[in-house]
Structure formats: C-alpha cells, structure tokens
Amino acid sequence: MQPTDIRNPQYFHKVVDCQWACPAHTRVPEYIRLIAGGRYDDAYLLNWDSNVFPGILGRTCDRPCEPACRRGRVEESNGDKPEPVAICRLKRVAADHRGDGVEARMRERLPAPVSGAERFRVACIGGGPASLTVARDLVPLGYWITIFEADAKGGGFMRTQVPRFRLPEHVIDEEVGYILGLGVELVGNRRIDSLRELLDENFDAIFVGCGAPRGRDLHIPGRDEDTDRIHVGIEWLASVYFGHVSKVGKRVLVLGGGNTAMDCCRSARRLGGEDVKVMVRSGYEEMKASPWEKEDAEHEGVEILNWLNPKSFVHEDGKLTGMWFTPMRAEHDANGKRKLLPTGEPDRLFECDEVLIAVGQENAFPWIERDLGMEFDEWGMPKLDKLTMQSTLPRVFFGGDAAFGPKNIIWAVEHGHQAAASIHNFLQGEDVRNRPPPLTNLVSQKMGIHEWSYDNDISPDERFVVPWAPKEKTLTNIHQEVELGFDIQTAWKEAQRCLNCDVQTVFSKDVCIECDACVDVCPMDCITFTTNDEEAGLRARLTAPANNKEQDLYVSDPVKTGRVMVKDEDVCLHCGLCAERCPTGAWDMRRFLFAESYAGRGEDYSARPARKQVAA
Amino acid sequence: MTYLPKPKLHHPSLQKNAVGFTRRDYEGAISTLCAGCGHDSISAAIIQACWELDVEPHRVAKISGIGCSSKTPTYFLSASHGFNAVHGRMPSVLTGANLANRELLYLGISGDGDSASIGIGQFVHAIRRGVDMLYIVENNGVYGLTKGQFSATADQGSKSKKGATNTDAPVDMVGMALQLGASFVARSFSGDKTQLVPILKAAMTHKGASFVDVLSPCVAFNNHPGSTKSYDYVREHNHALCRMDFISPRAEITVDYPPGEVREVRQHDGSVLRLRKLPESHDTGDRVAAMNYLHACQARGEIVTGLLYVDPEAPDLHEHLQTVEVPFNTLGERELCPGSAVLAEINAALS
Structure with missing residues (x-):
C-alpha cells in the first residue's frame, strides 16, 4: 500500500467516526470533554456553532453519530451489549445546564x-x-x-x-x-x-x-368513508399540537414503520388509546424508525406487528370498525433486490376505532x-x-x-x-461553488511523561440509561416530557465512555527503533510491523485481522528494516499507551481539529496567526 | 509518572486457546520498565508462547533473581506461581522447586548481571545437573537498574553511554551452556518475535535444561552507537542460523518442503521442530559443531541467533537421581515412612 497521507484532513476526520457521520460535522469528542469538565456553556456554544439547535437536537436528533461511534465496536465481545456513547443525550446535558450568559457569548462568536x-x-x-x-x-x-x-x-x-x-x-x-x-x-x-x-x-x-409538508395517503378500499376516524399522521400530529384534537378512540391502528408512526402511536397512547398497534408491511429490523424510538413505543405498551400489508378499511353502518391486512413475506431476486409478496395465508382482520396513516411524506x-x-x-x-x-x-x-x-x-x-x-x-459576485475551507489543526497533547492533556484512561462502564418520568405521569399528560436527561454525575460517567477519537495516534517513522513496545502494549492489537503488501493482503495478516473495510489502515513509509508500520484504525481506543510506551516519541497523541466553516467565515480563519505546523 | 493500567477491553476477534484462555489472560501487571525495553518484548513473547502452547497458567512456576530482567515475571502470567529469589540465586530455588514438584513448567528468568556475575556459579550447576527448566537470560550487557555499568557479557571494545570502553573479555553464556551440557541451546533477539516465539515454545516443551540467551537492548543505557547490544547493532550483525517452526504434537503437518531444505527434530512429547534454511554443514545434534559454529561467527563479528543445539532424548535431573514418577510434594507419610519391614529389607540388601 501507499503510505497514508495524514496531511489530507479527511484522513483523520474519518477516524473521528461521530464527527464524520454527523451531517453538520459537529466536533463531538471536543464537546463531550467540555461536558466532562463541567464547561456546559462552552459545550453548548460549540454545538450551537455547528448544529444551531443543541437543546432540540439533544432530544430529537436522528443521531447518525451513534451507530458510527467507535465505542460500539470496541465493546463487541467485551461484555453484555455493545453500545455507543450516548452522544445525543450528552448534547442535551450541555443544553440543560447552560447558563444565562450563552446568548451574549453567541454574539461574540459571530x-x-x-x-x-x-x-x-x-x-x-x-x-x-x-x-x-x-x-x-x-x-x-x-x-x-x-x-x-x-x-x-x-x-x-x-x-x-x-x-x-x-x-x-x-x-x-x-x-x-x-x-x-x-x-x-x-x-x-x-x-x-x-x-x-x-x-x-x-x-x-x-x-x-x-x-x-404533505403526508402520503393510502388509497385502499374504504378510505373515503368515516374520514373523521381515518387521519394522515403528520396532519393529525399538527392538530394535536394546535389543540384541535384532544382524544382518540380506544383501539388505534397506526400504519407505517417510521419515526412519524412512532410519534403517532405514542401520542395516541396519551389521548385515550388503550390498545394501540403499529402495523408494518415489512420486518421489524428493516423499519425506518430509529431503534430507540421503537423501544420507547413498546415500553409504553404499543404493540408493533410486522409483515402485514393494509388491504381495506371495514365499516359497519358507516362507522369504522376495523381493517383487513394481508400477511407478507420478503423475497430477494437475483440482484438482491427485495420484493414483498403475500404469503398466501388468509387475510387478517384487526378491529379498531381509529386509524392513523404514517406511510411517508411527499x-x-x-x-x-x-x-x-x-x-x-x-x-x-x-x-x-x-x-x-x-x-x-x-x-x-x-x-x-x-x-x-x-x-x-x-x-x-x-x-x-x-x-x-x-x-x-x-x-458577493463570487463563484457559488467556492466553499469556505475548513479549519484544521493537529497539536500534540503531551504534557509530560505519561501525562496528556486529555483523560486517556478508558472507562469500563457500559452505557448509562437516561431516567424517565413515571409512566402514570407521561401517559396521562401529553405535555409531560418523558426523558428527564442525565444528572451531572451520570453525565460525567457517560462522558468518560467517549474514547477521544479526535486525539490521533501520529507515527513518525524516522525516529522509530522498532522495539515493538507499541505492538506489545496495544490492548486492541491495532499495530503491526510487517512487509508491505496490497491492502487485502495486509488486512489478513495483521496482529489482529482488519476485517472492517470501512475503517482505514494507517500505513507508514518503510522503517529501518524495510518493513512498514500498519495501524488498523477500526478499534483503536486512543488510550495513548503506544505513545506512552514509545521510547523515542515516534508515536504521539495529537488532537485533530476539524471545524467546518460557514458563510463569510473562511476568510476569518485564514487570517488567524499560523499555529504550530504538523510534521508529516 | 505511572503508566495507565492496560484497559481490559480487547480486540473483538480475540481467540481462546484449547484450555479456554485468551492471550490477554496470560498477561501480568503493566510493566514499570523503561519504555522500549527489550525485556517487555520478551515478556510479550512468553505470553504468546504460553497461549499458543495451551499452557494452563497455574501449571507454571516463574522464578527470578534480581535486576530489570528479574522484575519481568510480574508483567506476565499473573495467574502463575512466582518466586523472586535473592540476587543470583534463582537456579537453586528453581532446582529445589523442581525437585519438590516435577510436574510444573519452570521458567527461570534472569539477566546478564544475575547470571553471568553474582549468580554464575548457580547458573553453571543448574545447567550441569540438567534441571528440567527453561532458563532465559535477558541479556543487555549493562546493569540497567544501577544506571548502565558494563556487565560481564559486554563485548570487549564496546562503549558505554558515557563513552568509556570495556576492556574486559565477555562471558559467553551460550558457549558456557553448550560446554556445561545444556540439552537445548538457542539465542534470539527481543526485536524478532517471529524467531523468538517458536524458540521459546520449543524450549518450554523440551525435557531437560533448556537455555535461551535473548539479546535485549537496554533502551536507556545501552542503545547508542558503540554499543554491541543496541537495536541497530544487533539487527546489522544478526546471523540467523535457521528459521524454526514449532509444531505441537496435536497439529496436523500439512506443509511439505522439498527434502534437503528442511530438517525436523522430534522431541519426547511428540512435538516437531522444523528447521528451515539451516546450512548443510550444521548439525543441531552435534554439540562440538555447535560450539565451533558459535565461535566462528563470533570471530567474524556476527551474532548467531536461532537454535544451535538440541538433544531431544537428554535425561534430566530426576532421571539422574532416579526419583519417583510422582512429585515429592504429593508423597504422604505412608510412602515416606514405609515402616520397619521395608527398613529391614533395605538393611538386609546392604549386608
């Protein structure tokens, strides 16, 4: 393989899995460290710079960062259930505990x-x-x-x-x-x-x-009768917000498997729905709703039924009484494309008083x-x-x-x-395609012998659960917030689970004496010195196999013996033991800054005084 | 200034061996030696070898003396028995332990100071008696704990970190071990685990006195130009006698090499040492040839590494002494005091 060019900012950016996965590239490890340090205002403002709505997103974000979080991978086969850091809920901690001064400080940052x-x-x-x-x-x-x-x-x-x-x-x-x-x-x-x-x-x-703004409707037989009891989900949710709707029938069917369906069914539980079922055409795993939203709904007594395709509404004397569903199964064609087909089993009737259609938006x-x-x-x-x-x-x-x-x-x-x-x-009459350049920086975190400016000890804790308001309260009052947010002590502990993936392991081959200390000490077997090869060959014969191809290999120029250093970024804990064990400083822990810049800001950044340059 | 304890998290693909342990289970406390010390690599090689051999940790006794090398048993096999002896007295403690319980795997961990100076007499006699053990000398040519004075294995003419030249002739522990009758003699380098791990595995399974001299650079006091035990010097002057594969008795032998290129030595437990690229002229079963080869390399300024000599059928101390098959420490009063009738029988035999 060619040596890795770490001067390309996207290389280390990709190592910060959460930031890479975030559409707005929020600097997640940095704000988690600020939360751990009790600097809630700073954490809030850092979020505000990137994602503008930290308090809202800390409750409602789709959190693409969490499935990407390295913590979930390193906990695999290391305990009960591998779980990412509760990034989203830590963001809420910053919002919950911010002081009154943030608004003034926002203006200073503009x-x-x-x-x-x-x-x-x-x-x-x-x-x-x-x-x-x-x-x-x-x-x-x-x-x-x-x-x-x-x-x-x-x-x-x-x-x-x-x-x-x-x-x-x-x-x-x-x-x-x-x-x-x-x-x-x-x-x-x-x-x-x-x-x-x-x-x-x-x-x-x-x-x-x-x-x-338009909720997709479902044009199946019976849709046009008793329309007071058949609603399009997002319109119904808006009516709930505006107070036009304040109760719902006892037996409710919600059609659809996305997050809107989850909001509908949970709202229905609070407005008098006692028997609320979510009816999904496909399987449980492939539902579009986030896993945690499904869990939350089920926790509140909502039943999720899969592989049932809505066929028709049933009315008696002009009143909605139920719906027919056709049992489905999935079939994959030669190209791997999935098709849903009826299983041939008899259709099933589900009785209901009200139906919410949440099958998508247009x-x-x-x-x-x-x-x-x-x-x-x-x-x-x-x-x-x-x-x-x-x-x-x-x-x-x-x-x-x-x-x-x-x-x-x-x-x-x-x-x-x-x-x-x-x-x-x-x-301004400039080329519209011209993007403001990101601000990047890479600075050593070494403070002394075995001392780093970040907390490199790895917490063994498993993910902490956000406390909930009691069900008697939440299911009777639609305005009662369910999640109560982490308290400060729990937030600190959860923050300690973050692996600080933005503190990068940087290798300088010129000073390496090939003593193997880093290889021996690495708890995750990430580092190998070996003869160079094509990527597939290298991945197979590292100290531990590098099977996650979405994660890069960091390959050095040849060291003295002609071998190369290969580091599999996949499950690195960023604990810095390689750097602590390195007698020559060939490994160093450097904090990588990658900040997107926004309208009119690229110029500001380039005008800043140059900081310490990074040796490649 | 202490190191972080090594996190317990491990690679998701970490495998268990036949006795149900992962490689991490063979680790010890985090090392307090200097960063980059060759000894830590040797500890890692011991861990790897024990894991690969499916050794049960509680069937191992690690015994050491004093010095940087002798601290290392803390850093591997934390579930094994250990004894940190007086300076240079590891061999007699090990001999005693071996006599008391012949069923354990004995690792004698020592250094050039512990074995070639204060403990040289002990070293000599443990080897000479054929104690069933693996005797490892972690050889860096200096007294690391006392800031880098030359040890007895430092080469004549080599320079200390401060620039002083060593005028004394070195003790060659490999040559001594060959001469004293060790039945498994090898040398290796801490910076070459692909060579070191199979040698350790072969030595651990060998019955009799195995001696392995491991060149292990002292990164703090003996890794400078002018040293003959630095990473660079050893790499430049390393003459690897052969590459060895260790094949356990259970393993299926699948790879076939053309005859002539490979020589195989079968040990008493059924394991096979497969020697590749061994010069035609060298016979690992010939003690005199091994000594000649060692001296010839030394004269050329080369450091010979690899397996130099092995006698797979050598008798050990227990055979010499005709001891009982079971460990002494399992003998009860009935076996040890069999009664007056037996005594009369013995007395009668003497008359």
Missing part, C-alpha cells in the same frame, strides 16, 4: 459584518431548521433576512409535528428565539402561494426551506410556477446542485426536506449552512 451586505434582502420560505440556519449564518454578515412562515411562530416541523412529550415547547422558543434575536424578520401566518409573487418583491436571493411544490425557468426532475423535485443547494434559477436555493425529500433536522441544518455559504458567494 463573524464580522461584510460591508455592503446591508444592501441585499434574502427571503426564507418556511420557518423550520433549514431557514433558521440560513438566517443564523447570514444575518451577522449584514444581510436583511425575512422568514415567511405559515404558522404564527418559527420552528416548522419541530414545533408542529414533533410531540411535546419528546420536545417541550420552551426549548424551541429559546433556540428559535436566539436566532430571531439576532435581527431576523419573521413574517408569521403567511403561507407563500406563489414564487412568482415573491420574486416580484425583489428579494436578491430566496431560500426554500418549506419542508415536505414534497409538493404547487406554489412554484413552472414557467419561471426553474427545472424539475421526473419526480417533481427541483434540480439542484448538491454542493451549493442552488436551483437552476440562480437566485433560488433549497434546503431541508424541501431539497431532496424527507430527512431530518440535522440534515436540514447542514443544508442551511451550505445554502447560506452559497447565497453569500452569490450576492
């Missing part, structure tokens, strides 16, 4: 205004996380931002569809408030019905962050005139530059669910960042 920016007006359609992120990034530069929101308050889907027992309203008010407080104009109760009209209002740029742009010069694809989605979020109508940009279909809050935030950078370039 970039300086760009002269002339005040001449430009930018409209954001929709008041959800994508639009709010665009506003957060652009307002400090001096642009005039107007957000148009169909409801009275900002927050979008986070406010109207995410149930209050998962996300209390004051959390939304605070974090949306921070952004509006920067000087953003929010025009509430105004739905945009025509893009042409908005274009005619002479905005210099328009950002479309209106979400994917984008809909009836309000965008098709003669404006904006191109759409065959599915009716706007054609976008995936890097810049720009449509084919140059001054219109997209983000969030409106861009590529339903995703989640953290993706909406990242789209917002990218669109804001593009809008800034666009308004």
Whole structure:
C-alpha cells in the first residue's frame, strides 16, 4: 500500500467516526470533554456553532453519530451489549445546564459584518431548521433576512409535528428565539402561494426551506368513508399540537414503520388509546424508525406487528370498525433486490376505532410556477446542485426536506449552512461553488511523561440509561416530557465512555527503533510491523485481522528494516499507551481539529496567526 | 509518572486457546520498565508462547533473581506461581522447586548481571545437573537498574553511554551452556518475535535444561552507537542460523518442503521442530559443531541467533537421581515412612 497521507484532513476526520457521520460535522469528542469538565456553556456554544439547535437536537436528533461511534465496536465481545456513547443525550446535558450568559457569548462568536451586505434582502420560505440556519449564518454578515412562515411562530416541523412529550415547547422558543434575536424578520401566518409573487418583491436571493409538508395517503378500499376516524399522521400530529384534537378512540391502528408512526402511536397512547398497534408491511429490523424510538413505543405498551400489508378499511353502518391486512413475506431476486409478496395465508382482520396513516411524506411544490425557468426532475423535485443547494434559477436555493425529500433536522441544518455559504458567494459576485475551507489543526497533547492533556484512561462502564418520568405521569399528560436527561454525575460517567477519537495516534517513522513496545502494549492489537503488501493482503495478516473495510489502515513509509508500520484504525481506543510506551516519541497523541466553516467565515480563519505546523 | 493500567477491553476477534484462555489472560501487571525495553518484548513473547502452547497458567512456576530482567515475571502470567529469589540465586530455588514438584513448567528468568556475575556459579550447576527448566537470560550487557555499568557479557571494545570502553573479555553464556551440557541451546533477539516465539515454545516443551540467551537492548543505557547490544547493532550483525517452526504434537503437518531444505527434530512429547534454511554443514545434534559454529561467527563479528543445539532424548535431573514418577510434594507419610519391614529389607540388601 501507499503510505497514508495524514496531511489530507479527511484522513483523520474519518477516524473521528461521530464527527464524520454527523451531517453538520459537529466536533463531538471536543464537546463531550467540555461536558466532562463541567464547561456546559462552552459545550453548548460549540454545538450551537455547528448544529444551531443543541437543546432540540439533544432530544430529537436522528443521531447518525451513534451507530458510527467507535465505542460500539470496541465493546463487541467485551461484555453484555455493545453500545455507543450516548452522544445525543450528552448534547442535551450541555443544553440543560447552560447558563444565562450563552446568548451574549453567541454574539461574540459571530463573524464580522461584510460591508455592503446591508444592501441585499434574502427571503426564507418556511420557518423550520433549514431557514433558521440560513438566517443564523447570514444575518451577522449584514444581510436583511425575512422568514415567511405559515404558522404564527418559527420552528416548522419541530414545533408542529414533533410531540411535546419528546420536545417541550420552551426549548424551541429559546433556540428559535436566539436566532430571531439576532435581527431576523419573521413574517408569521403567511403561507407563500406563489414564487412568482415573491420574486416580484425583489428579494436578491430566496431560500426554500418549506419542508415536505404533505403526508402520503393510502388509497385502499374504504378510505373515503368515516374520514373523521381515518387521519394522515403528520396532519393529525399538527392538530394535536394546535389543540384541535384532544382524544382518540380506544383501539388505534397506526400504519407505517417510521419515526412519524412512532410519534403517532405514542401520542395516541396519551389521548385515550388503550390498545394501540403499529402495523408494518415489512420486518421489524428493516423499519425506518430509529431503534430507540421503537423501544420507547413498546415500553409504553404499543404493540408493533410486522409483515402485514393494509388491504381495506371495514365499516359497519358507516362507522369504522376495523381493517383487513394481508400477511407478507420478503423475497430477494437475483440482484438482491427485495420484493414483498403475500404469503398466501388468509387475510387478517384487526378491529379498531381509529386509524392513523404514517406511510411517508411527499414534497409538493404547487406554489412554484413552472414557467419561471426553474427545472424539475421526473419526480417533481427541483434540480439542484448538491454542493451549493442552488436551483437552476440562480437566485433560488433549497434546503431541508424541501431539497431532496424527507430527512431530518440535522440534515436540514447542514443544508442551511451550505445554502447560506452559497447565497453569500452569490450576492458577493463570487463563484457559488467556492466553499469556505475548513479549519484544521493537529497539536500534540503531551504534557509530560505519561501525562496528556486529555483523560486517556478508558472507562469500563457500559452505557448509562437516561431516567424517565413515571409512566402514570407521561401517559396521562401529553405535555409531560418523558426523558428527564442525565444528572451531572451520570453525565460525567457517560462522558468518560467517549474514547477521544479526535486525539490521533501520529507515527513518525524516522525516529522509530522498532522495539515493538507499541505492538506489545496495544490492548486492541491495532499495530503491526510487517512487509508491505496490497491492502487485502495486509488486512489478513495483521496482529489482529482488519476485517472492517470501512475503517482505514494507517500505513507508514518503510522503517529501518524495510518493513512498514500498519495501524488498523477500526478499534483503536486512543488510550495513548503506544505513545506512552514509545521510547523515542515516534508515536504521539495529537488532537485533530476539524471545524467546518460557514458563510463569510473562511476568510476569518485564514487570517488567524499560523499555529504550530504538523510534521508529516 | 505511572503508566495507565492496560484497559481490559480487547480486540473483538480475540481467540481462546484449547484450555479456554485468551492471550490477554496470560498477561501480568503493566510493566514499570523503561519504555522500549527489550525485556517487555520478551515478556510479550512468553505470553504468546504460553497461549499458543495451551499452557494452563497455574501449571507454571516463574522464578527470578534480581535486576530489570528479574522484575519481568510480574508483567506476565499473573495467574502463575512466582518466586523472586535473592540476587543470583534463582537456579537453586528453581532446582529445589523442581525437585519438590516435577510436574510444573519452570521458567527461570534472569539477566546478564544475575547470571553471568553474582549468580554464575548457580547458573553453571543448574545447567550441569540438567534441571528440567527453561532458563532465559535477558541479556543487555549493562546493569540497567544501577544506571548502565558494563556487565560481564559486554563485548570487549564496546562503549558505554558515557563513552568509556570495556576492556574486559565477555562471558559467553551460550558457549558456557553448550560446554556445561545444556540439552537445548538457542539465542534470539527481543526485536524478532517471529524467531523468538517458536524458540521459546520449543524450549518450554523440551525435557531437560533448556537455555535461551535473548539479546535485549537496554533502551536507556545501552542503545547508542558503540554499543554491541543496541537495536541497530544487533539487527546489522544478526546471523540467523535457521528459521524454526514449532509444531505441537496435536497439529496436523500439512506443509511439505522439498527434502534437503528442511530438517525436523522430534522431541519426547511428540512435538516437531522444523528447521528451515539451516546450512548443510550444521548439525543441531552435534554439540562440538555447535560450539565451533558459535565461535566462528563470533570471530567474524556476527551474532548467531536461532537454535544451535538440541538433544531431544537428554535425561534430566530426576532421571539422574532416579526419583519417583510422582512429585515429592504429593508423597504422604505412608510412602515416606514405609515402616520397619521395608527398613529391614533395605538393611538386609546392604549386608
């Protein structure tokens, strides 16, 4: 193999699994260390820089970081159940324990205004996380931002569809408030019905962050009768939020296997649903809902039934009484593509009083005139530059669910960042594809002999469980938040489970004397000195086999004997024992900083004084 | 300034051996030796060898004297028996233990100071008697614990870290072991585990006095230019006599080498030592040839490593003394005091 080029920032970035997996590339290990150090304000602000809604995301994020977390891999065959660090819930700890001073400090962190920016007006359609992120990034530069929101308050889907027992309203008010407080104009109760009209209002740029507001319906026999008892899930959740719905029948069927289905069934349990079943076409494992959301629903007494395809609604005397389902099975064709087929078993009848349909969401742009010069694809989605979020109508940009279909809050935030950078370039007359460079740095953490500036001792603890409010309370009051958040002591212990993957093992082959000390001491058998080979050959004959091909091998230039050092990054604990055992300092633990930069910020960073350079 | 304890977490693919232990189960406390010490590599090689041989830790006794090398038994096989003897007195403690219980695997861990100076007499007699043991000298040519004075194995003309030249002739422990009748004699290098681990496995299964001299650079006091026991010097002057594979009695022998390239030595327990790239002229069963080869290499300035001599059928101390098959420590009063009738029988035989 070729020697690894560690000067390429993406190499070490990828080693920080959580940050790499986060759409907004939040610096997770750094904020976990800040939480462990009791610096909740700093942890909150670090999050706020990247993901804008730490308190909201600390409760509702889809947490792509957690399945990626190295802790889950290193605990394999090392105990009962391998579990990642509770990253998301630690984020909430930072939000829960932040002080009053964070808002003032937010302003200190913002970039300086760009002269002339005040001449430009930018409209954001929709008041959800994508639009709010665009506003957060652009307002400090001096642009005039107007957000148009169909409801009275900002927050979008986070406010109207995410149930209050998962996300209390004051959390939304605070974090949306921070952004509006920067000087953003929010025009509430105004739905945009025509893009042409908005274009005619002479905005210099328009950002479309209106979400994917249409819940998919299910057109099967009986759908059009007794429609008071058959609802589309996201519309029903909004009605619950607005107080139009305050109770539900005793027997409820929820159709669909995603997170909306989970919100529906749990809401139903709180509004009088005693026998609530989630009916899923496919298997349990392949459901789109996050594993923890399924667990939470089941914990509250919701039954999840799989392999049942809705066939028809049953009504008696015009009143909904049940539904027929066809038992299904999966079949994989020669290409591995899965198809669902009836098993041939007789259909099954489930009695019910009410049905919630949560089988997906769709984008809909009836309000965008098709003669404006904006191109759409065959599915009716706007054609976008995936890097810049720009449509084919140059001054219109997209983000969030409106861009590529339903995703989640953290993706909406990242789209917002990218669109804001593009809008800034666009308004400044620069190449829109020109991205602000990330800030990177690699600094030794050595403080003395066997002393590092991070806590390199590895906690043996298994994942801690977030305490819950008692069921008697949560199932009787839809506003009672279920999860109570970690207390500080438990948060500290959970933070200690983090492996500090951003503190990198950096190898300098010139000073290596090949004493094998690192190989012998490594608890995970990550390090091997061997003759070089093709990647497949090397992976098979390392000290421990490197079977996880998604994780890179760190290969050095040849050392004195002509062999190469090969480190399998997969299950490295970043404990630094290799560096502690190295007599010559050939191994060093260096903290890798990778911070995305946002609109108007790349210039700031490049103007900073150069820090200590890294020897390759 | 203490090291972090090694985390208990291990690689998910870590395997158990036939007696149900992982390699990590053979570890000891975290080493307090200097970072990069060759001795730590030897400890790792012992751990690997014991794991591969399916040794049960409680069937091992590790006995050592004084010195950096003699501290190392703390750093491996924490579930085994151990005895840290007076300086240079490891061999007599080991001999005594072996006489009391012949069923354990005895690891005598010593260094060049412990064995070639204060304990040289002990070393000589334990080898000469053919005690069934593996005697390892972790040989770095200096007194590491007292800041790097030359030891008795330092080569004449080699330089200390401060620049002083050694004028004394060295004790060659391999040559002595051959001359004293050790039935398994090898030398290896801490920085070459692919050679060291099979040698340790062969030596552990060998019945009789096995002696392995392991060059083990002292990274603090003897790893500088002018030293003849530094990582660089040993690597440059290493003359590997042969590569050896150790094949346990249970293993199926699958790889076939063309005749002539490979020579095999079968030990008493059925294990096979397969010697590859052994020069045609060398016979590992010929003690005199081994001594000649050793001296010829030495004269050329080469450090010969590998298996030099093995006598797979050698008798050990218990055979010499015609002791009973069972360990002494299992003999009860009935066996030890069989009564006046037996005494009369013995007396009658003497008349």
